[in-house]
Amino acid sequence: MKAAVSREPYQIAIEELDDPIPRSREVKIKLEVTGICGSDLSLFKGKLKIPRPVVLGHEGTGTVVALGPDVTSLKVGDRVVCTIIGHCGQCFQCKRGDYALCENAPMFSGGMLDGTTRLTKGGEKIHQISYQGSFAEYSIVPEICAIKVGEKTRLADVVGLACGASTGLGAAMVRVPVEAGSNVVVYGAGGVGLSVMIGAKANGAARIIAVDINPAKLETAKSLGLATHTVLAGTDDTRAFVMAETGRGADYAFDAVGLSSTTEEAMTVLRAGGEAVVIGHADGKIEATIDTVHFLRQKKLTGTFGGSIDPHVHIPHFIEMHESGKIDLSCLMDRQYRLEDLPQAFEDLSAGRITRGCVVFD
Ligand SMILES: [Zn+2]
Numbered sequence: 001m002k003a004a005v006s007r008e009p010y011q012i013a014i015e016e017l018d019d020p021i022p023r024s025r026e027v028k029i030k031l032e033v034t035g036i037c038g039s040d041l042s043l044f045k046g047k048l049k050i051p052r053p054v055v056l057g058h059e060g061t062g063t064v065v066a067l068g069p070d071v072t073s074l075k076v077g078d079r080v081v082c083t084i085i086g087h088c089g090q091c092f093q094c095k096r097g098d099y100a101l102c103e104n105a106p107m108f109s110g111g112m113l114d115g116t117t118r119l120t121k122g123g124e125k126i127h128q129i130s131y132q133g134s135f136a137e138y139s140i141v142p143e144i145c146a147i148k149v150g151e152k153t154r155l156a157d158v159v160g161l162a163c164g165a166s167t168g169l170g171a172a173m174v175r176v177p178v179e180a181g182s183n184v185v186v187y188g189a190g191g192v193g194l195s196v197m198i199g200a201k202a203n204g205a206a207r208i209i210a211v212d213i214n215p216a217k218l219e220t221a222k223s224l225g226l227a228t229h230t231v232l233a234g235t236d237d238t239r240a241f242v243m244a245e246t247g248r249g250a251d252y253a254f255d256a257v258g259l260s261s262t263t264e265e266a267m268t269v270l271r272a273g274g275e276a277v278v279i280g281h282a283d284g285k286i287e288a289t290i291d292t293v294h295f296l297r298q299k300k301l302t303g304t305f306g307g308s309i310d311p312h313v314h315i316p317h318f319i320e321m322h323e324s325g326k327i328d329l330s331c332l333m334d335r336q337y338r339l340e341d342l343p344q345a346f347e348d349l350s351a352g353r354i355t356r357g358c359v360v361f362d
């Protein structure tokens with residue numbers, strides 16, 4: 001099968017791999033649309049580490065074409081969205097419903113849930129990201145990570161629910177549910193930041209203040225009817241703006257960027273008792289200096305993985321909201337690519353020329 005393999009940072013090329021075979025409780029998916037996520041870009045650049053060679057791509061959607069032994073919940077022909085939230089369903093965290101924290105799902109290991117890999121090229125072992133590796137014609141995915149969707153669901157609209165859109169929606173609706181009438185600041189108006197805004201708006205936020213260094217992204221956030229206010233980072237004084245607008249500071253700040261500067265500032269724009277949620281990881285590791293007074297003012301600083309959703313509950317729920325017109329997820333995707341075009345796609349994403357792109361397969 002054809003797959004985009006990355007053998008070193010900043011390199012990716014199409015290679016012919018062996019046809020992969022699903023093992024116990026795994027399914028083989030023929031990809032239809034795969035989203036191109038910010039973390040694929042971080043992995044491509046080597047800012048996030050993963051064993052190579054690797055097939056990136058972790059927002060796969062498509063059709064089940066083969067079943068491994070012991071698969072009970074899916075059949076050949078089912079259309080699925082593959083979630084990044086690998087989970088065993090058995091461990092301490094899974095039993096509490098904290099699937100994003102599953103103790104048996106290693107992040108960025110390059111392997112499947114059991115640590116082994118499924119992809120090969122002759123004798124060579126090839127890794128895959130997030131138990132998917134969906135920049136390929138076919139993916140092997142744990143059955144528990146493939147969420148069945150309706151026959152009429154447009155996969156190109158909901159592909160982001162595999163990772164980016166679920167991460168943003170879940171941050172504002174599941175991890176730290178925004179209350180109606182709240183004041184919300186969102187750092188980063190890319191795909192995840194816009195998804196946070198969609199979630200905050202759906203929950204009835206009064207003000208959604210988008211902060212970004214890119215005026216075009218702020219314009220998008222506003223023209224989509226998501227941001228009520230925008231702040232151009234590096235030029236405007238975000239804290240002064242938020243204080244003037246809200247009177248006491250924001251109830252919630254979501255950092256969909258993940259730089260020292262954004263995480264530090266997120267704490268300063270909060271009201272006493274407010275909560276900041278770090279979602280982005282533009283840099284693998286950040287050093288942030290935080291005035292301990294923020295903690296004396298009982299502000300909270302937390303994070304989320306994948307929006308902390310229960311994929312089997314929230315992905316169908318988000319699809320239902322989209323299909324009934326309560327939210328619009330199709331606005332997040334603004335360019336389609338062929339598998340061969342991934343170097344260009346990464347360049348466009350890196351330069352901020354697109355909000356989100358996707359690879360469309362034949
Ligand atoms: Zn992602």
Ligand SMILES: [Zn+2]
Pocket residue numbers: 087088089090091092093094095101102103104105
């Ligand atoms: Zn688990």
